[in-house]
Amino acid sequence: MDIADKIRYLRTQILKIDETEFAKRCGINRRTLYSWENGETQPCVENVAIIAINCNTTINYLLFDKCELEFCFSDIDSQSFEILKDIVEKYETLNLEKERRFNDR
Secondary structure, eight states: OOHHHHHHHIIIIIIOOOHHHHHHHHTOOHHHHHHHHTTSSOOOHHHHHHHHHHTTBOHHHHHOTTOOOOBOOTTOOHHHHHHHHHHHHHHHHHHHHHHHHHHTO
16 A cells, blocks of 8 residues: 555544544645545655554554554553553454354364
């Protein structure tokens, strides 16, 4: 995915917001967002950082092809982090069990 696809993916699939709301959060106009998402132009480094912050992801994810999507939760307290971590671990365990059952068929 290139940066245009990643911006659109983050806005539509992760944040699930429309162009107007995303542009507002990033301090840009809708036309600028449209040109980014359609590959007409690319955001400057400052705007890449703003997008990363608003999407709770890394700048590296946006800029580099080989980087997987990572989420950053810098404003989350430790108790909430532990709860989220437990949920993710349980989800991964359930997925592994489901995959094993499917493969055993």
